[in-house]
Amino acid sequence: MTSARYPQPNAFTPLRTAHLGGKRAAGVKDVLAAGELVLTSGRLVACDPLIQPERSPFTRPLVPGSYPVYLFVAKAGGTIGFAEVRLGAAAVVRFEMAALPGQDAATLGPRETFCYPVDTGLGCFADEVALIRLREADAARRQHPDDPGYYDAVVRPGLLANGGTWLNHRPAPDAADNVVFFRSGDGDGSYPTWFGLDADDRVVCVVTSFRCFPEPETAEDKQARLAEGFAPLIAAVERDIGEGLRARGFVGPEATYKLKDRELKLVYTRDGLSFEVLSSAHDNYHLFTTQFRWARGRATLDVGNEHRKAGIELDLKPGIAVGDAAFLHAARLGASYTAHWDALEPAVLGYLPVKRKK
Incomplete structure:
Protein backbone atom coordinates (compact mmCIF):
# COMPACT_ATOMS: atom_id res chain seq x y z
CA MET A 1 0.00 0.00 0.00
CA THR A 2 1.42 3.37 -1.04
CA SER A 3 1.77 5.86 1.79
CA ALA A 4 0.02 9.21 1.45
CA ARG A 5 2.28 12.18 0.70
CA TYR A 6 0.46 14.50 3.08
CA PRO A 7 1.20 14.57 6.84
CA GLN A 8 -0.34 11.98 9.16
CA PRO A 9 -1.30 12.37 12.85
CA ASN A 10 1.30 9.82 13.90
CA ALA A 11 1.50 11.23 17.43
CA PHE A 12 -2.14 10.30 17.97
CA THR A 13 -1.74 6.55 17.39
CA PRO A 14 0.12 5.67 20.64
CA LEU A 15 -2.20 7.97 22.63
CA ARG A 16 -5.29 6.21 21.30
CA THR A 17 -3.75 2.75 21.78
CA ALA A 18 -2.89 3.53 25.40
CA HIS A 19 -6.39 4.85 26.10
CA LEU A 20 -7.98 1.75 24.59
CA GLY A 21 -5.78 -0.30 26.90
CA GLY A 22 -6.84 1.64 29.98
CA LYS A 23 -3.55 3.50 30.25
CA ARG A 24 -2.36 7.09 29.91
CA ALA A 25 0.32 7.72 27.33
CA ALA A 26 3.37 9.86 27.93
CA GLY A 27 2.67 13.52 27.38
CA VAL A 28 -1.05 13.19 28.14
CA LYS A 29 -2.44 15.11 31.09
CA ASP A 30 -5.97 13.75 30.78
CA VAL A 31 -8.45 12.19 28.37
CA LEU A 32 -11.86 13.83 28.68
CA ALA A 33 -15.02 11.94 27.73
CA ALA A 34 -17.29 14.49 26.02
CA GLY A 35 -20.31 12.23 25.74
CA GLU A 36 -21.84 10.61 22.68
CA LEU A 37 -22.02 12.20 19.24
CA VAL A 38 -25.28 11.27 17.52
CA LEU A 39 -24.99 10.95 13.76
CA THR A 40 -28.48 10.72 12.33
CA SER A 41 -27.53 11.18 8.66
CA GLY A 42 -23.92 9.96 8.86
CA ARG A 43 -22.73 13.20 7.23
CA LEU A 44 -20.03 14.37 9.64
CA VAL A 45 -18.91 18.00 9.90
CA ALA A 46 -15.86 19.33 11.75
CA CYS A 47 -15.71 23.12 12.04
CA ASP A 48 -15.82 26.21 14.20
CA PRO A 49 -19.59 26.03 14.79
CA LEU A 50 -19.97 29.71 15.64
CA ILE A 51 -18.33 31.19 12.54
CA GLN A 52 -18.93 28.42 9.98
CA PRO A 53 -22.03 26.38 10.93
CA GLU A 54 -22.84 26.09 7.21
CA ARG A 55 -19.62 24.14 6.47
CA SER A 56 -20.12 21.12 4.23
CA PRO A 57 -19.83 17.57 5.59
CA PHE A 58 -16.90 15.36 4.65
CA THR A 59 -17.31 13.34 1.47
CA ARG A 60 -16.80 10.01 3.24
CA PRO A 61 -20.10 9.06 4.91
CA LEU A 62 -20.23 7.30 8.27
CA VAL A 63 -22.68 4.73 9.54
CA PRO A 64 -25.43 6.56 11.47
CA GLY A 65 -25.26 5.87 15.17
CA SER A 66 -24.05 7.17 18.51
CA TYR A 67 -20.28 7.36 19.08
CA PRO A 68 -18.14 8.54 22.04
CA VAL A 69 -16.00 11.65 21.71
CA TYR A 70 -12.67 11.83 23.53
CA LEU A 71 -10.46 14.87 24.04
CA PHE A 72 -6.74 14.30 24.62
CA VAL A 73 -5.27 17.03 26.82
CA ALA A 74 -1.52 17.63 26.55
CA LYS A 75 0.62 18.00 29.67
CA ALA A 76 2.45 20.82 27.92
CA GLY A 77 0.10 23.77 28.15
CA GLY A 78 -2.87 21.76 29.41
CA THR A 79 -4.69 22.24 26.09
CA ILE A 80 -6.74 19.85 23.97
CA GLY A 81 -4.37 18.43 21.38
CA PHE A 82 -6.58 15.83 19.71
CA ALA A 83 -10.34 15.43 19.46
CA GLU A 84 -11.56 11.97 18.48
CA VAL A 85 -14.86 10.44 17.44
CA ARG A 86 -14.39 6.74 18.21
CA LEU A 87 -16.33 4.39 15.95
CA GLY A 88 -14.53 1.21 16.94
CA ALA A 89 -11.73 -0.30 19.00
CA ALA A 90 -9.70 -1.82 16.16
CA ALA A 91 -6.16 -0.58 15.58
CA VAL A 92 -5.58 2.21 13.08
CA VAL A 93 -3.34 1.01 10.26
CA ARG A 94 -3.52 4.15 8.14
CA PHE A 95 -5.00 7.63 8.06
CA GLU A 96 -6.95 9.20 5.24
CA MET A 97 -7.26 12.97 4.91
CA ALA A 98 -10.84 14.10 5.56
CA ALA A 99 -11.94 16.06 2.51
CA LEU A 100 -14.86 18.23 1.51
CA PRO A 101 -16.60 18.16 -1.89
CA GLY A 102 -14.18 19.55 -4.47
CA GLN A 103 -11.09 18.67 -2.45
CA ASP A 104 -8.70 15.95 -3.65
CA ALA A 105 -6.15 14.65 -1.13
CA ALA A 106 -3.98 13.41 -4.03
CA THR A 107 -3.12 17.04 -4.77
CA LEU A 108 -1.61 17.63 -1.32
CA GLY A 109 2.15 17.90 -0.91
CA PRO A 110 4.36 16.52 1.90
CA ARG A 111 3.62 19.44 4.24
CA GLU A 112 0.04 20.21 3.19
CA THR A 113 -3.32 19.32 4.74
CA PHE A 114 -6.93 20.37 4.41
CA CYS A 115 -8.02 22.34 7.49
CA TYR A 116 -10.97 24.16 8.94
CA PRO A 117 -10.54 27.72 10.24
CA VAL A 118 -11.14 28.61 13.88
CA ASP A 119 -11.82 32.19 14.97
CA THR A 120 -13.64 31.69 18.29
CA GLY A 121 -11.23 29.24 19.95
CA LEU A 122 -13.76 26.42 19.43
CA GLY A 123 -13.99 23.37 17.21
CA CYS A 124 -16.71 20.75 17.01
CA PHE A 125 -17.97 17.48 15.65
CA ALA A 126 -21.57 17.39 14.48
CA ASP A 127 -23.94 15.73 12.08
CA GLU A 128 -24.93 18.06 9.25
CA VAL A 129 -28.51 17.95 10.51
CA ALA A 130 -27.47 19.19 13.97
CA LEU A 131 -25.65 22.18 12.49
CA ILE A 132 -28.72 23.10 10.49
CA ARG A 133 -30.67 23.12 13.75
CA LEU A 134 -27.91 25.20 15.37
CA ARG A 135 -28.14 27.80 12.62
CA GLU A 136 -31.92 27.93 12.99
CA ALA A 137 -31.71 28.32 16.77
CA ASP A 138 -29.11 31.08 16.45
CA ALA A 139 -31.17 32.90 13.81
CA ALA A 140 -34.24 32.76 16.05
CA ARG A 141 -32.35 34.48 18.85
CA ARG A 142 -31.12 37.18 16.51
CA GLN A 143 -34.73 38.25 16.01
CA HIS A 144 -34.72 39.67 19.54
CA PRO A 145 -32.45 42.73 19.97
CA ASP A 146 -32.14 42.25 23.73
CA ASP A 147 -31.14 38.59 23.49
CA PRO A 148 -27.49 38.09 24.64
CA GLY A 149 -26.84 35.76 21.70
CA TYR A 150 -26.33 32.05 21.30
CA TYR A 151 -22.76 31.97 22.54
CA ASP A 152 -23.33 34.01 25.72
CA ALA A 153 -26.70 32.44 26.53
CA VAL A 154 -26.03 28.79 25.67
CA VAL A 155 -22.47 27.90 24.74
CA ARG A 156 -20.46 29.80 27.34
CA PRO A 157 -22.47 28.54 30.38
CA GLY A 158 -22.27 24.99 29.07
CA LEU A 159 -18.51 25.20 28.58
CA LEU A 160 -18.01 26.65 32.06
CA ALA A 161 -19.99 23.75 33.54
CA ASN A 162 -17.33 21.42 32.05
CA GLY A 163 -14.28 23.37 33.12
CA GLY A 164 -14.37 25.60 30.05
CA THR A 165 -13.20 22.80 27.76
CA TRP A 166 -16.21 21.13 26.11
CA LEU A 167 -19.98 21.08 25.68
CA ASN A 168 -22.27 18.35 24.37
CA HIS A 169 -25.25 20.34 23.11
CA ARG A 170 -28.56 19.53 21.45
CA PRO A 171 -29.72 22.57 19.42
CA ALA A 172 -33.27 21.21 19.30
CA PRO A 173 -34.25 19.70 22.67
CA ASP A 174 -36.79 17.41 21.03
CA ALA A 175 -34.24 15.95 18.56
CA ALA A 176 -31.47 13.44 19.25
CA ASP A 177 -28.75 14.98 17.06
CA ASN A 178 -26.16 17.13 18.81
CA VAL A 179 -23.04 19.27 18.48
CA VAL A 180 -19.96 18.48 20.56
CA PHE A 181 -18.05 21.73 21.15
CA PHE A 182 -14.44 21.76 22.44
CA ARG A 183 -11.59 24.20 22.91
CA SER A 184 -9.26 24.23 19.90
CA GLY A 185 -5.80 23.73 21.34
CA ASP A 186 -4.09 27.07 21.93
CA GLY A 187 -6.94 28.93 20.23
CA ASP A 188 -7.56 30.27 16.74
CA GLY A 189 -5.90 28.77 13.70
CA SER A 190 -6.47 26.19 10.99
CA TYR A 191 -6.73 22.53 11.97
CA PRO A 192 -6.79 19.27 9.96
CA THR A 193 -8.98 16.18 10.37
CA TRP A 194 -8.35 12.56 9.31
CA PHE A 195 -10.26 9.30 9.16
CA GLY A 196 -8.44 6.45 10.92
CA LEU A 197 -8.91 3.15 9.05
CA ASP A 198 -8.39 -0.41 10.24
CA ALA A 199 -6.91 -3.33 8.32
CA ASP A 200 -10.23 -3.81 6.47
CA ASP A 201 -10.43 -0.13 5.50
CA ARG A 202 -13.27 0.52 7.92
CA VAL A 203 -13.38 3.86 9.73
CA VAL A 204 -12.58 3.30 13.41
CA CYS A 205 -12.02 6.92 14.37
CA VAL A 206 -12.12 10.50 13.17
CA VAL A 207 -9.48 12.77 14.67
CA THR A 208 -8.77 16.49 14.54
CA SER A 209 -5.30 17.70 15.51
CA PHE A 210 -4.83 21.03 17.26
CA ARG A 211 -1.04 20.71 16.93
CA CYS A 212 -0.29 20.50 20.66
CA PHE A 213 1.43 17.10 20.62
CA PRO A 214 4.78 17.02 18.82
CA GLU A 215 4.73 14.75 15.80
CA PRO A 216 7.55 12.19 15.48
CA GLU A 217 9.94 13.18 12.71
CA THR A 218 9.68 10.94 9.68
CA ALA A 219 12.50 10.13 7.28
Missing part, protein backbone atom coordinates in the same frame (compact mmCIF):
# COMPACT_ATOMS: atom_id res chain seq x y z
CA GLU A 220 10.86 12.50 4.78
CA ASP A 221 10.82 15.26 7.42
CA LYS A 222 14.52 14.71 8.15
CA GLN A 223 15.33 14.75 4.44
CA ALA A 224 13.50 18.05 4.00
CA ARG A 225 15.21 19.53 7.04
CA LEU A 226 18.64 18.45 5.75
CA ALA A 227 17.93 19.92 2.32
CA GLU A 228 16.87 23.19 3.91
CA GLY A 229 19.91 23.34 6.18
CA PHE A 230 22.40 22.64 3.40
CA ALA A 231 20.65 24.84 0.82
CA PRO A 232 22.92 27.92 1.33
CA LEU A 233 26.06 25.81 0.94
CA ILE A 234 24.68 24.12 -2.20
CA ALA A 235 23.78 27.52 -3.62
CA ALA A 236 27.33 28.80 -3.01
CA VAL A 237 28.89 25.76 -4.67
CA GLU A 238 26.52 26.07 -7.61
CA ARG A 239 27.26 29.75 -7.99
CA ASP A 240 31.04 29.53 -7.75
CA ILE A 241 31.88 26.07 -9.07
CA GLY A 242 28.91 24.50 -10.84
CA GLU A 243 28.76 26.87 -13.77
CA GLY A 244 32.43 26.36 -14.55
CA LEU A 245 32.11 22.57 -14.33
CA ARG A 246 29.10 22.44 -16.63
CA ALA A 247 30.91 24.66 -19.14
CA ARG A 248 33.49 21.87 -19.31
CA GLY A 249 30.98 19.08 -19.90
CA PHE A 250 30.06 18.06 -16.35
CA VAL A 251 26.44 17.43 -15.38
CA GLY A 252 24.79 17.88 -12.01
CA PRO A 253 24.78 18.45 -9.21
CA GLU A 254 23.18 15.44 -7.62
CA ALA A 255 22.65 15.86 -3.88
CA THR A 256 22.31 12.95 -1.48
CA TYR A 257 22.00 13.08 2.29
CA LYS A 258 22.99 10.81 5.14
CA LEU A 259 20.28 11.37 7.71
CA LYS A 260 21.96 9.90 10.79
CA ASP A 261 25.08 12.06 10.68
CA ARG A 262 23.59 15.04 8.81
CA GLU A 263 25.94 14.77 5.85
CA LEU A 264 25.70 16.10 2.31
CA LYS A 265 27.29 14.65 -0.80
CA LEU A 266 27.05 16.92 -3.84
CA VAL A 267 28.34 15.38 -7.08
CA TYR A 268 29.08 16.65 -10.61
CA THR A 269 30.07 13.98 -13.17
CA ARG A 270 31.62 13.63 -16.64
CA ASP A 271 32.83 10.42 -18.30
CA GLY A 272 33.08 8.59 -14.98
CA LEU A 273 35.03 11.40 -13.31
CA SER A 274 33.29 13.10 -10.39
CA PHE A 275 33.81 16.36 -8.58
CA GLU A 276 32.43 15.86 -5.07
CA VAL A 277 31.58 18.19 -2.23
CA LEU A 278 31.31 16.37 1.11
CA SER A 279 29.97 18.31 4.06
CA SER A 280 28.84 17.56 7.62
CA ALA A 281 26.60 19.90 9.62
CA HIS A 282 26.97 20.71 13.30
CA ASP A 283 25.21 23.00 15.75
CA ASN A 284 21.95 23.45 13.83
CA TYR A 285 23.81 23.99 10.54
CA HIS A 286 25.79 26.96 11.87
CA LEU A 287 29.00 24.94 11.60
CA PHE A 288 30.13 22.96 8.57
CA THR A 289 33.10 20.75 7.81
CA THR A 290 33.52 20.61 4.04
CA GLN A 291 35.83 18.60 1.81
CA PHE A 292 36.28 18.95 -1.96
CA ARG A 293 37.66 16.04 -3.93
CA TRP A 294 37.85 14.33 -7.30
CA ALA A 295 36.76 10.70 -7.56
CA ARG A 296 36.68 7.90 -10.10
CA GLY A 297 35.47 4.55 -8.87
CA ARG A 298 37.10 4.03 -5.48
CA ALA A 299 40.03 6.33 -6.20
CA THR A 300 39.84 9.84 -4.77
CA LEU A 301 42.00 12.93 -4.99
CA ASP A 302 41.87 15.90 -2.65
CA VAL A 303 41.35 19.14 -4.58
CA GLY A 304 43.81 21.05 -2.40
CA ASN A 305 46.57 18.51 -3.06
CA GLU A 306 46.34 18.97 -6.82
CA HIS A 307 46.51 22.74 -6.45
CA ARG A 308 49.73 22.39 -4.52
CA LYS A 309 51.21 19.89 -6.97
CA ALA A 310 50.46 22.26 -9.82
CA GLY A 311 52.16 25.08 -7.91
CA ILE A 312 48.91 26.97 -7.41
CA GLU A 313 48.26 28.62 -4.08
CA LEU A 314 44.77 27.71 -2.82
CA ASP A 315 43.12 29.92 -0.23
CA LEU A 316 41.55 27.07 1.72
CA LYS A 317 42.21 26.37 5.37
CA PRO A 318 41.39 22.99 6.89
CA GLY A 319 38.93 22.74 9.74
CA ILE A 320 35.45 23.94 10.50
CA ALA A 321 33.85 26.84 8.63
CA VAL A 322 31.41 28.91 10.66
CA GLY A 323 28.19 30.41 9.30
CA ASP A 324 28.72 32.40 6.09
CA ALA A 325 32.40 31.40 6.09
CA ALA A 326 31.29 27.96 4.96
CA PHE A 327 29.83 29.51 1.83
CA LEU A 328 32.84 31.81 1.28
CA HIS A 329 34.96 28.67 1.52
CA ALA A 330 33.19 27.34 -1.55
CA ALA A 331 33.46 30.69 -3.29
CA ARG A 332 37.24 30.86 -2.86
CA LEU A 333 37.63 27.34 -4.17
CA GLY A 334 35.38 28.12 -7.13
CA ALA A 335 37.37 31.20 -8.08
CA SER A 336 40.69 29.34 -7.81
CA TYR A 337 39.42 26.27 -9.61
CA THR A 338 37.96 28.21 -12.54
CA ALA A 339 40.98 30.47 -12.92
CA HIS A 340 43.45 27.57 -13.03
CA TRP A 341 41.46 24.92 -14.84
CA ASP A 342 44.01 24.41 -17.62
CA ALA A 343 46.77 23.65 -15.12
CA LEU A 344 44.63 21.50 -12.88
CA GLU A 345 42.84 19.28 -15.39
CA PRO A 346 45.97 17.43 -16.63
CA ALA A 347 47.02 16.71 -13.06
CA VAL A 348 43.61 15.38 -12.13
CA LEU A 349 43.25 13.25 -15.24
CA GLY A 350 46.79 12.01 -14.85
CA TYR A 351 45.97 10.57 -11.45
CA LEU A 352 42.40 9.52 -12.31
CA PRO A 353 42.62 8.58 -16.00
CA VAL A 354 39.33 8.40 -17.87
CA LYS A 355 38.70 6.53 -21.07
CA ARG A 356 36.55 8.95 -22.99
CA LYS A 357 33.64 7.71 -25.06
CA LYS A 358 34.17 7.79 -28.80
